[in-house]
Amino acid sequence: MLKREHHWPEGHWDWLIHLAFKHGIRCGDMIYVGGQVDKDIKGLCLNLYDQKTQTKVVMNHINTVLKGFNAGLKDVVKLVALYVNDGSVNEQEYLAEIASHLPAGAKPAITLIPLPWLAYPGMMVEIEAVAMLGQDGKHLPRSYAEPKNHQALPKAFAQAVRCNKMIHVSAQTPHDAQGNVLHPGDIVRQSEVVMEKLAAVLKEYGATLDDAVKFNIYYEGQGTEADWRKAAEVRARYFKEPGPVATGLPVPLMPKGETIRMEIVAMLGEDGKRLPREHVWPDGHWDWTIHLPYKHGLKCGDMVFVGGQVAMSPKGEVLHPGELIPQTNITMDNIAKVLGGFGLTLDDVVKNNAFYKGSAGPDTIVANQRVRSARFKEPGPASTGVPLKFLAYEGMETEIEVIAMVR
Numbered sequence: 001m002l003k004r005e006h007h008w009p010e011g012h013w014d015w016l017i018h019l020a021f022k023h024g025i026r027c028g029d030m031i032y033v034g035g036q037v038d039k040d041i042k043g044l045c046l047n048l049y050d051q052k053t054q055t056k057v058v059m060n061h062i063n064t065v066l067k068g069f070n071a072g073l074k075d076v077v078k079l080v081a082l083y084v085n086d087g088s089v090n091e092q093e094y095l096a097e098i099a100s101h102l103p104a105g106a107k108p109a110i111t112l113i114p115l116p117w118l119a120y121p122g123m124m125v126e127i128e129a130v131a132m133l134g135q136d137g138k139h140l141p142r143s144y145a146e147p148k149n150h151q152a153l154p155k156a157f158a159q160a161v162r163c164n165k166m167i168h169v170s171a172q173t174p175h176d177a178q179g180n181v182l183h184p185g186d187i188v189r190q191s192e193v194v195m196e197k198l199a200a201v202l203k204e205y206g207a208t209l210d211d212a213v214k215f216n217i218y219y220e221g222q223g224t225e226a227d228w229r230k231a232a233e234v235r236a237r238y239f240k241e242p243g244p245v246a247t248g249l250p251v252p253l254m255p256k257g258e259t260i261r262m263e264i265v266a267m268l269g270e271d272g273k274r275l276p277r278e279h280v281w282p283d284g285h286w287d288w289t290i291h292l293p294y295k296h297g298l299k300c301g302d303m304v305f306v307g308g309q310v311a312m313s314p315k316g317e318v319l320h321p322g323e324l325i326p327q328t329n330i331t332m333d334n335i336a337k338v339l340g341g342f343g344l345t346l347d348d349v350v351k352n353n354a355f356y357k358g359s360a361g362p363d364t365i366v367a368n369q370r371v372r373s374a375r376f377k378e379p380g381p382a383s384t385g386v387p388l389k390f391l392a393y394e395g396m397e398t399e400i401e402v403i404a405m406v407r
Contacts, residue, residue, distance in 0.1 A: 002027050002028045002302060002406070003026075003027070003028075003135070004025065004026070004027045004350075004407065005025070005026045005027075005069065006022040006024065006026075006379040007022065007023060007024040007025075007026075007065055007068030007069060008022050008023050008024075008068075009023065009064050009065060009067075009068060011041060012041070012061070012064065012065075013037065013038075013039040013040055013041060013043070013061070014039070014041050014042065015043050015366075015369065016043035016362055016366055017043075017366055017370060019369055019373040019380070019383075020373045020374075020376040020377065020378045020379070021034060021373060021376070021380045021381060021382065021383035022379045022381070023036070023061075023065045023382065024065040024066065024069065024382060025350050025351075025379075025382050026069045026133075027302075027350050027405040027407075028135065028302060028405065029132050029133060029134060029135060029140065029163075029164060030130070030132060030166075030303075030350065030405065031066065031069050031071055031075070031129075031130070031131040031132065031133060032128075032130055032350050032381070032382040032403070033062050033065045033066065033128055033129040033130075033131070033382060034128060034351075034381075034382035034383045034384055035082070035126040035127065035128045035383070035384030035385065035386075036058045036061040036062050036065070036126065036127055036128065036129075037058060037061075037118075037119075037123055037125070037126050038054040038057040038058060038061075038123070038125070045120045045121075045122050045123050048123075049124060050124070051083065051084070051089070051094075051124040051125060054124050054125040055083075055097055055098060055125050055127075056101060058125050058126070059073070059098065059102075059127065060101070062076070062127065062129045066129070066131055069131075069133065070133070070137055071131050071133045072103070073101075073102055073103050073106050074103050074105050074106045074139065075131040075132060075133050075139060075140075076102075076106060076108040076129050076130065076131045077108055077109065077130055077131060077142065077161045077163050077166070077168050078108055078109045078110075078111075078129065078130040078161065078168040079098070079108050079109070079110050079111070079127060079128070079129050080110075080111045080113065080127065080128050080129075080384075081094075081098060081110070081111070081112050081113070081125065081126075081127045082113045082115055082118065082125070082126045082127070082384075082386055083112065083113070083114065083118075083124060083125050083126075084114075084115060084117055084118060084123075084124045084125075085114035085115070085253070085255075086253070087253060087255075087256070089114070091112055091114070091255055092154075092179070094112065095110065095112065095153065095154050095157065096154050098110070098127075098156075099154040099155075099156035099157060102156045106156065107155075107156060107157065107158050107161065108129075108157060108158070108161060108168075109157065109158055109159070109160055109161045109168045109169060109170040109263075110153065110157045110170050110171070111170060111171035111216075111261075111263050112171065113171075113218055113251065113386075114251060114254065114255065115251065115386070115387075115388070116253060116389060117359060117360040117387065118360060118386075118387065119360065119362075119365045119385060119386075119387055120360055120361065120362065120365075121361065122360075123360065126384065126386070128382075128384045130168065132163045132164070140163050140164060141163070142161050143161075143162045143205075144158035144159075144160070144161055144162075145159050145160035145161075145162070145169075145202075145204035145205060146158065146204075147159060147200045147201055147203075147204055149176070149177045149200075150172075150197060150200070150201075151173065151175040151176065151177060151178075152177070152179075153170065157170065158170065159172075159201050160201045160202070160204065160205070162205050162268075164270060165267050165268060165269060165270060165275065165301060166265070166266075166267060166303075167202065167205055167207060167211070167264075167265065167266040167267065167268060168265055169201050169202070169263055169264040169265070169266065170201075170263065171216075171218070172194045172197040172201065172261065172262055172263070173194065173258060173260075173261045174189075174190035174193045174194055174259075174260065174261075175258075181255075181256070181257035181258055184256075184257030184258075185257060185259060187219060187220070187227075187228075187230070187231045187259040187260055188230050188231050188234055190231075190258070190259050190260050191231040191234045191235050191260055192234060194260060194262050195209075195235055195238045195262070198262060198264055199238070202264070202266055205266075205268060206268070206272050207266050207268045209238050209239055209264075210239065210240050210243075210274070211267060211268050211274060211275075212243070212244040212264045212265070212266045213244050213245070213265055213267050213277070213298050213300050213303065213305050214244055214245055214246075214264065214265040214298075214305045214307075214403075215239075215243075215244045215247075215262070215263075215264055215294065216246070216247050216249075216262065216263045216264075217235070217246065217247070217248040217249070217260065217262050218249055218251050218260065218261050218262070219231065219248065219249075219250055219251065219254075219259060219260045220250070220251060220252070220253070220258070220259040220260070221250030221251070221252070221390060221392075222250065222252065223250060223389070223390025223391060223392070223393070223394060223396075224393075224394060225289060225392070225393060227250060227392075228248060228250070228392065229289075229290060231260065232248070232290065233290065235262075236291075236292050236293050239293045240293070241293040242279040242293065242295045242298075243292075243293035243294045244264075244294060244295075244298060244305070244307075245294060245295060245296065245297060245298050245305045245306060245307030245401075246292070246294040246307045246308070247307055247308030247353075247399065247401045248308065248392055249308075249355055249388060249391070249392070249399070250388065250389075250390045250391065250392060251388075252389045252390065265305070267300045267301065267303065275300050275301060276300075277299060277300040278298070278299040278300075278342065279295040279297065279298055279299075280295065280296060280297035280298075280338050280341030280342060281295055281296050281297075281341075282296070282337045282338060284314055285314065285334065285337065286310065286311075286312035286313055286314060286316070286334065287312070287314050287315070287316055288316055289315075289393075294307055295307070296309070296334075296338045297338040297339070297341055297342065299342050299406075302405050303404075303405060304339065304342055304344060304348070304403070304404040304405065304406065305403055306335055306338045306339065306402045306403070306404070307401060308355075308399040308401045309331045309334040309335050309399065309400050309401065310327070310331055310334075310392075310393075310396060310398070310400075311326070311327035311328075311330035311331050311334075311397075311398075312393070312396075316393075318393050318394070318395040318396050321394070321395025321396070322395050322397065323397065324356065324357070324358075324364065324368060324397040327396070327397045327398050328356075328367075328368055328371040328372065328397075328398050328400075329371060331398055331399070331400050332371065332372060332375045335349075335400060335402055336375075339404055342404075342406075344404055344406070346376055347376065347377055348404040348405065348406070348407060349376070349381040349402045349403070349404045350381050350382065350403055350404060350405050351382050351383075351402060351403040352380075352381045352382070352383040352384075352400065352401075352402050353383070353384045353386070353400065353401045353402070354368055354369075354372055354383070354384070354386070354398065354399075354400045355386045355387075355388050355391065355398065355399045355400070356368045356385070356386070356388070356398040356399075357390065357391055357397045358387040359387060359389075360387065364387065365385050365387065368385065368398060381402070
């Protein structure tokens, strides 16, 4: 049975209301740190609008949480940085800023997600982390993928990190090796470019896109199906069925000329052989308005991934359009149904990511948090909450994804 530990550092920042979520959770070799922000113990934001200071504080918070598991930033395999960018922030410079807070020897994969705002006014940065540490407390060996013809990352980051069976791939973007945007503004051609780049990264490990267990798509969109439909049909051709679980999120303002970036988590046997996996699609579960190869749930080894769940019908109709609370309840019910297909419950979840339609302010996130938190027994999973200007369909108010681990 995999041992499960939770950590909340003494005096660490808190939310405005009591929640079941914890800052960090460890199960087996995996450590998940929920989205860290610059707040105080009362839930009030600090260093308003100061991105540089908030980044420093947040990276220190991640390290503090990891110390509770006798780990540190050197054990991180993946960072996801959500940050406010109105077009004035140079992403290469911001990558370097994050890298400056990593210790020598650390080399995680990295995904940047530019947003017009975060959960509260003045909040500029939220960063979550995945770390891996041996159950004997020893640092686990890892290898790094650096394919040719990819835009270079700062030396502190890798295009992908392999540790044991897990492969975490940085978000790939439609840039050439010199940093030029390919096919500016063309989401279909850029989707092809990025899918080929993802395949090239996995090839470094002898893996393919069919070894993917989790697929995240961030695309420039304004909340309609027309934003993503043609590109989704292109991406679907790269996967055999049954495919990975997936989450697709519209980002209203990508860097100039860019329309899409994508990341993958893959799993491959340490002997190089494909790992067996199970897939779940509950009877009568919701579906997209076009056929896609992704499944709602996927189990590989001890890991269980549930793709972004929403309040929709089997015909792709949004339920309770424009109503956050009913949609959140339905979405959490859908997550429970998918987990049930593997004989698991919400109490087996280690990481919860919630995306909701809203602006910078406490009302919407607190309403969403209250419903989600009530579904978990304490101590609950690590969690990240992200406001978006739009979601994939008109009337959709929330999308929630989880990772669970078999006990």
